[in-house]
Amino acid sequence: MSPAREPETAPPPQPPDHGGREVLASDDIRRALKRIAHEILEGNKGHADLVLLGIPTRGVPLAHRLAEAVEAVEGTTVPVGSLDITMYRDDLRTQPTRAPEPMSVPRGGIDGKVVVLVDDVLYSGRTVRAALDSLADLGRPSAVRLAVLVDRGHRELPIRADYVGKNLPTSRAERVMVRLQDLDGVEGVWIA
Structure with missing residues (x-):
């Protein structure tokens, strides 16, 4: 009789092979979003009149996660949507083949x-503009705030985030890669 074999399990998804180092793991992202949700509620004095709009691509699932975190604290749902910025970008002349993003x-x-x-990375500020x-x-909100998972610096416009998961000083030569389970099958933030 041969010894019993352990059942084979699939290996966990591996981070992208980019030679970078991980700066936020899945648990770090979860904690950062929970903290940001508390900060938003504190700054807004609750959930009244609050709307979260994600900037595609990774800002949309982050906005939904923030809404879940707000609901866990307040016990009520916050409206979530997404914002199409395609036709408002200042690089359309150099990259005219952009397809419009879904908006809701x-x-x-x-x-x-x-x-x-809500966006994943704040860099030059042009996406936020x-x-x-x-x-x-779309209308006239009473106030607009900005929540980002990572602020890497190097602003080209006078824009700053109100809520930041992690300040990550970088050089312009470095790349910050945010990967979310919902979209990428792996979760974390890497710098290369």
């Missing part, structure tokens, strides 16, 4: 609401 604005719109824009232009076409 929560029922009730954004007029008079506190809108929190495009998001603000897109938002202006």
